[in-house]
Amino acid sequence: MARITAGTATTDSFGLRAWQAVRAINPVYFIALVLLVWVGFRNPAFYQPDNFLTFLQRAAPLMILTAGQVFVLVSGGFDLSVGSVVTSTVIIGAILANNDPGATWWVILALLAGGLLIGLINGAVTTYLKVPSLIATLGMLLMARGVGLYWSGGAPRGYLPDNFRMWGRGGIEGLFGLRDFPYAVIVLVVFGVGYWLLLHKLNYGRQLLALGDNPRAARLSGVNVNLMRISAFVLCSMTAVIGGILLGGRGGVSIETGTGLEMQTIAAAVLGGTMLLGGRGSIPAAMAGALALELLFTLLNLLGLPKPLRDAVQGLIIIAAVAYTAYSTRRNR
Amino acid sequence: MKPLRILSLMLIAVLLAVLVACGGTTTTTEEAADNAAETVEEAANEAAETVNEAAETGAGLGMEAAAVATEFFSQEDLDNSIRLISVTPEGPEGEPWNQYLEPNFIDTTQYAKEGPYTFCFSNAGVNNPWRVVGYTTMQAEVDLHPEIEEFIHVDAEGNDEKQIADIQDLVASGNCDILIVSPNTTLALTPAVEEACKSLPVVVFDRGVQTDCPATFVQPIGGYAFGYTGAKFLADNLPDGAKVVALRILPGVDVLETRWAAAKQVFEQENIDVVEVQFGDGNNDKVKTIITDAIQKYGQIDGVWMDAGATAVAAIEAFEDAGQPYPVINGEDQQDFLVKWQENDLTAIAPTFPTFQWRTAIIAALKVLQGEQVPDPWRLPQPAVTQENLDQYVQPGMPPLHYAMCGCETMPDFPERWGGTASQ
Numbered sequence: 090m091a092r093i094t095a096g097t098a099t100t101d102s103f104g105l106r107a108w109q110a111v112r113a114i115n116p117v118y119f120i121a122l123v124l125l126v127w128v129g130f131r132n133p134a135f136y137q138p139d140n141f142l143t144f145l146q147r148a149a150p151l152m153i154l155t156a157g158q159v160f161v162l163v164s165g166g167f168d169l170s171v172g173s174v175v176t177s178t179v180i181i182g183a184i185l186a187n188n189d190p191g192a193t194w195w196v197i198l199a200l201l202a203g204g205l206l207i208g209l210i211n212g213a214v215t216t217y218l219k220v221p222s223l224i225a226t227l228g229m230l231l232m233a234r235g236v237g238l239y240w241s242g243g244a245p246r247g248y249l250p251d252n253f254r255m256w257g258r259g260g261i262e263g264l265f266g267l268r269d270f271p272y273a274v275i276v277l278v279v280f281g282v283g284y285w286l287l288l289h290k291l292n293y294g295r296q297l298l299a300l301g302d303n304p305r306a307a308r309l310s311g312v313n314v315n316l317m318r319i320s321a322f323v324l325c326s327m328t329a330v331i332g333g334i335l336l337g338g339r340g341g342v343s344i345e346t347g348t349g350l351e352m353q354t355i356a357a358a359v360l361g362g363t364m365l366l367g368g369r370g371s372i373p374a375a376m377a378g379a380l381a382l383e384l385l386f387t388l389l390n391l392l393g394l395p396k397p398l399r400d401a402v403q404g405l406i407i408i409a410a411v412a413y414t415a416y417s418t419r420r421n422r
Numbered sequence: 423m424k425p426l427r428i429l430s431l432m433l434i435a436v437l438l439a440v441l442v443a444c445g446g447t448t449t450t451t452e453e454a455a456d457n458a459a460e461t462v463e464e465a466a467n468e469a470a471e472t473v474n475e476a477a478e479t480g481a482g483l484g485m486e487a488a489a490v491a492t493e494f495f496s497q498e499d500l501d502n503s504i505r506l507i508s509v510t511p512e513g514p515e516g517e518p519w520n521q522y523l524e525p526n527f528i529d530t531t532q533y534a535k536e537g538p539y540t541f542c543f544s545n546a547g548v549n550n551p552w553r554v555v556g557y558t559t560m561q562a563e564v565d566l567h568p569e570i571e572e573f574i575h576v577d578a579e580g581n582d583e584k585q586i587a588d589i590q591d592l593v594a595s596g597n598c599d600i601l602i603v604s605p606n607t608t609l610a611l612t613p614a615v616e617e618a619c620k621s622l623p624v625v626v627f628d629r630g631v632q633t634d635c636p637a638t639f640v641q642p643i644g645g646y647a648f649g650y651t652g653a654k655f656l657a658d659n660l661p662d663g664a665k666v667v668a669l670r671i672l673p674g675v676d677v678l679e680t681r682w683a684a685a686k687q688v689f690e691q692e693n694i695d696v697v698e699v700q701f702g703d704g705n706n707d708k709v710k711t712i713i714t715d716a717i718q719k720y721g722q723i724d725g726v727w728m729d730a731g732a733t734a735v736a737a738i739e740a741f742e743d744a745g746q747p748y749p750v751i752n753g754e755d756q757q758d759f760l761v762k763w764q765e766n767d768l769t770a771i772a773p774t775f776p777t778f779q780w781r782t783a784i785i786a787a788l789k790v791l792q793g794e795q796v797p798d799p800w801r802l803p804q805p806a807v808t809q810e811n812l813d814q815y816v817q818p819g820m821p822p823l824h825y826a827m828c829g830c831e832t833m834p835d836f837p838e839r840w841g842g843t844a845s846q
Contacts, residue, residue, distance in 0.1 A: 132715070132718060132719055134718045134719070135718065140718050143714060143743070143744070147711060147714075183822075242554065242841055243548055243549075243551070243554040244550075244551035244554040244555070244821060244823050244824075244841070245551070245821065245822055245823055246821040246822075246841050247821065247822070248758070248822055258739070258743065268745060269743075336707060339707060339710065340705075340706030340707035340709075340710055340736050341706050341735055341736055341739070341758075341822075342706075342822055343704075343705065343706040343707075343732070343733070343736075345703065345704055345705040345706070345707075346705070346706065346707060348705070386711075387711075387715065390700075390711070390712065390715055391715065391719070393698075
């Protein structure tokens with residue numbers, strides 16, 4: 090037995106090394122790739138640049154929101170208020186702007202200020218009042234939705250002006266010979282690169298990861314733990330406002346806009362190898378996770394499965410993918 | 423390590439099995455659709471049949487979205503609804519909430535009582551814009567009648583159990599002179615309404631109950647007429663074999679199943695190719711995704727049928743964003759859709775489930791308490807917004823999801839009470 094093993098080891102050493110190199114890559118990229126090929130197989134038109142950009146435009150909000158969620162997750166918390174903040178952004182934005190294009194800029198600033206406030210509350214309640222973030226942000230989920238709906242009287246009021254909606258819907262006509270280069274994709278790239286720098290290249294990110302990994306050690310090494318925690322929640326809530334602006338732009342005013350997004354962002358982040366309870370996570374991988382999730386939605390749509398089965402398959406795939414990701418990252422550690 | 427590996431392998435195996443099973447069936451049907459598309463160029467007539475066949479089988483397991491649950495369907499009711507659309511209503515001209523179709527008047531002297539009255543209302547919920555507009559209109563109607571001294575409203579928040587308890591509480595309180603019920607679901611609320619009938623007069627509206635005990639039942643023609651009007655308009659304005667996407671909100675709701683049942687029959691009779699039947703959950707973003715994918719997949723979509731209009735504008739925008747011509751479409755009487763229609767000169771129609779029925783419920787209840795004759799059932803007309811009367815229903819300054827068929831324009835405090843502004 091021993092002799093045979095030794096023999097194969099020498100002959101396959103290159104293959105083995107290649108296999109190990111492949112294994113070192115985060116599996117979420119393979120999952121996304123497989124789904125990408127599969128979707129293209131069902132719908133060849135999907136690969137046409139215009140169509141693919143339309144898809145990216147659709148996926149951009151979830152990808153950005155997931156990147157925001159990663160900051161809270163790696164710091165050891167959860168933010169369940171994301172979906173509600175998105176919905177409230179759309180509803181309150183419509184009331185404030187009321188179809189007046191001149192109002193767009195101050196409305197966007199006001200909404201971002203609202204996001205800042207919600208993030209501060211989430212962070213302060215979690216750090217100073219010692220309420221677990223799961224509960225604190227669950228409360229915020231109900232509050233943000235309730236306030237938005239109460240203000241609007243139960244049904245959406247007002248319209249979002251076109252220059253507000255252009256971020257989610259419009260694009261630069263004729264750029265690179267395309268029909269439309271969506272603004273949402275530009276926003277996606279800007280936030281993707283910015284968040285990648287912030288978490289992986291700057292001291293801030295290192296401190297945040299250290300905090301999530303071991304709060305006590307981080308505190309002893311001089312990290313301002315409370316400030317870091319609060320900043321993660323603020324970042325996430327303000328990202329949710331950005332996501333709301335994109336989603337409201339794409340679809341228009343609706344009280345359903347943000348429904349379920351909190352779970353989708355967490356699932357996407359975990360799919361991208363982000364560890365719940367903190368300490369480990371990657372912005373590009375989490376965004377690839379969000380992309381994979383959107384591809385999955387598209388694929389299930391194309392396959393034309395009945396809705397209940399589609400939900401079941403979706404849940405199954407998420408569990409399987411996360412289990413696989415968790416399994417392989419744990420081994421690589 | 424070992425159990426983990428086994429677990430993940432098992433998961434992936436199950437997953438693959440499911441996907442292969444589902445993927446397999448749809449592959450064959452989609453090939454059929456592709457073949458059909460090729461033959462279109464060769465022999466148009468023949469192809470139309472193949473396309474239709476492909477459409478029928480084409481949804482694969484997605485048939486559930488296209489199928490009509492049998493417990494919600496009755497051909498007799500469907501035919502009767504279609505007949506009622508063209509019946510001229512009786513009652514005061516220009517006040518559809520006071521009108522009725524083929525009335526069967528009943529005597530209510532047994533309920534007659536001296537005012538002032540306390541009206542009690544058990545409401546299924548105020549959980550969507552249609553109900554918000556309806557309930558606002560109802561409150562405005564109550565304010566018109568000084569003889570209604572008190573109006574007690576209990577919101578069941580879309581929960582059968584809560585509504586049953588609400589009705590029991592209202593009856594037990596002994597304060598109510600009459601009970602108005604908008605049932606959350608038909609079957610669950612029937613016993614509670616029967617019980618209430620023993621103590622006081624009851625008026626039911628919106629969704630029905632399976633008992634004759636209420637003094638009267640107020641309802642427009644219903645879901646069949648809604649679905650038929652939209653589908654018939656599409657069929658009349660599209661050529662044979664035109665590709666149509668049908669968008670539904672969610673499965674299993676009787677008032678929505680009947681809309682689709684009627685539309686499906688029209689499309690089958692008129693050779694319209696329904697390429698997709700999808701549930702959009704009333705979510706703009708999802709609807710936009712469904713339409714965008716359908717345009718990519720089939721190259722062109724000629725028409726869109728919807729069982730409710732809240733997401734109609736999102737559907738239309740998907741065509742704009744894809745650089746495609748506007749489809750022939752049916753929405754509903756929501757302001758945002760009517761405005762979009764007027765601005766872009768769409769080929770469109772808006773069947774309605776009129777919110778003015780919330781007024782009628784109060785009017786009927788008052789008549790019952792005053793011992794006047796009322797029709798039972800009180801069949802309300804169900805007008806549609808068409809190209810001819812569109813201008814009359816577009817009301818700038820009203821919220822996007824305001825329902826134009828509220829019959830509330832002449833009521834006090836319009837439009838502020840409904841969330842609108844007088845001039846814009």
